[in-house]
Amino acid sequence: MTKLNTQPYKGARDIYPEEMRLQNYIFDTWKRVCNRYCFEQYSFPVLENFEVFSAKSGQEIVNEQLFSFEDKGGRKVALRPELTPSTVRMIAEKFNILPQPIKWFMIGDNWRYEKPQKGRGREFYQLEVNIFGIDEVTADFEILSVATDILKEFGANETMFEIRFSDRRLVNLLLNDVLKLDFETATEVRRIMDKRAKMSESDFVSILTEMGLSPEYGEAVEKFLGSSLETLPDVIDLDVLKTNKGYENIMNLSLLLGKSGLLKYCRFDPSIIRGFEYSDGLVYEIYDKNVENSRSLFGGERFDGLITIFGNYKLGATGFAMGDITLAEFLKGWKLIPNFDDALDYFVTLWPGTDSRYLEKSLEVASKLRQDGKKVFTWLQSDTKIDKQLKYADKKNAKFAIIIGDAEIKSNKMIIKDMRSGQQKELEM
């Protein structure tokens, strides 16, 4: 008979107990910080109605990366490639019942059909954190505080990461109002701007030229992307900027970040665009500052308009999604992964031999220790030399081993061996 492949589905990960400790550490840390901010946890199925993504998730994801198919009833479904649209769907479903503001987080797996590469799989988990029902900058501020606190909780500091933020309304101001591009060209130019970092200046300018932008306009776009709060008025008149909601938002956010001591983690950067169609206010990406591996760890945005695909609701919406694979790479790069204490408390050996009392006594002792909340491993094979059992106990990082042989049964005692010091002592059973 042909034997089946033992590999997982291509680009997805089997997580063995060793790696599971890291995943649990990441998930637990995420949860702890979100709970501290009183965000409430929720969840939804990995399988979703196709249209939820086809509407607004961005053409690359929908056309190239979606795992979609028809179910046996002919429904078009997809594995979620991100957590935001279904989150909004859940809120739309109970829009009139849920008291606002809504502060929610969840952790779930996402699927994208991509070429598997380091730090990027077809399957990845994300922490999704959002505030709904507030259209003020204070919500954006709190979201950035949560993102910062999470990274700090992992032991990271301002030398290791940087939040680069901009505002989609500022990009729209440039493309629609200053350069007066039509909607389609503006959308195309915005998508290329999002990929600017992945190409040379000359390639970038020539793509813009192909789109029909004059060299002058191409230069304005390039200058915009490279500007700071100080040099932005060289690209767009300060009077015009001052009428823009995005600009106002960035100024107010900077003020709040300054007052609360968070500005050292953050920097305005108009080259931040984001690839989702639904971003419509603040946008940001969190960068690893490791010079050998400088790249975006995760990002977020405002998406007040996304809910309108489900109904004519008004709902302030702002949040981010942090992936587990890129985060783990970041933690490894900065040596921030702790040693996990996975020691088991007691390893109860089983005296080799046919006398059934060996097993009965071992099980009895183990059961009592577990009732006291101890982590207890029991050896279950009836004919293993004690030496071999203790070797296994050592591998499993046991603190103490318990040995009950003939002499012990007779005297109603047991031997407790400290696996680190090697010392043994007798105890009443």
Added chain:
Amino acid sequence: MTKLNTQPYKGARDIYPEEMRLQNYIFDTWKRVCNRYCFEQYSFPVLENFEVFSAKSGQEIVNEQLFSFEDKGGRKVALRPELTPSTVRMIAEKFNILPQPIKWFMIGDNWRYEKPQKGRGREFYQLEVNIFGIDEVTADFEILSVATDILKEFGANETMFEIRFSDRRLVNLLLNDVLKLDFETATEVRRIMDKRAKMSESDFVSILTEMGLSPEYGEAVEKFLGSSLETLPDVIDLDVLKTNKGYENIMNLSLLLGKSGLLKYCRFDPSIIRGFEYSDGLVYEIYDKNVENSRSLFGGERFDGLITIFGNYKLGATGFAMGDITLAEFLKGWKLIPNFDDALDYFVTLWPGTDSRYLEKSLEVASKLRQDGKKVFTWLQSDTKIDKQLKYADKKNAKFAIIIGDAEIKSNKMIIKDMRSGQQKELEM
């Protein structure tokens, strides 16, 4: 524009924060007990190579219930309908590296295309618990101890659930050796035996007759299903029984269960068959004893042979899978769901008005409290009456509210309001 449906995919569940507390409670309890037995947690992707299930998961699951499709690269894949086969795949992949015995558990979502009904969705989570590398009855015993301890940890006792166990080798003894049916007929008869409880005796007998069994043989099957340890020798000669590994296993297991005080939870019941093709030793189902809702909560088995679909390995394997939906129904039925303490520690109000110091002070206080590990909710809207904020705080079950207005800023104090008693006091900021 047409608005999209806000319902989740049919038969799958959105989990709002209310219900998430129950899910977290269930998952945390599962984890706690498994950790106490020193089982190690692992995980694998929900999307799996199709063949992993087509081999041995049972015809109903594979032909009717599998969510399967081709990926963009032409690979045949499926959403996992159960957690056992991929677990064995993972062990086969590292067979020579993993030290045995292996005690593993995981929690994950499964997908089956079924008619959605109460207590049964197309998506459900399962706890999968297995011991690998031990072919002795002691491993079966420990697995049943874990199952019992989990239900006890939820507050259940012997009046609420019962473990009914049998052994596939006993079924094979009847069908192959006593009735001497050929392989295919025996398999068909076994499948019908698994469905016996869902049909009348006359329907059952007439189906057996259609399969070519004489009335005498049909009666033997029916008698077998209804027998106890005492009456089993009326169907199969005791001398024959005594040569059967399954019978030996059941006698030894009963002995161990008796010695350890677990027999009050357990009963031999040869009508337990299980629907998987891979069951090849002990089989069991855990039944709700609620007379109004008596049904199987979950089950498990030995499956020593399953690994051979991946390679010529020898691996003792025994374990169970417990589903979250049926468990939640069980807990509800017996009123075992506790009140979840989801109180937030501090609700920091935001004094309405334009003075930016209100916000700054609130954020400062909230940040300090969070640094002390407190759960702190901050109100972020700039123009909400304090009364309305406190109403929301009450809804969110806040223990204390903090109020900082003009007078407080001047005196560098803050008001702390006990939300239960209503009492207020001033504190230095």
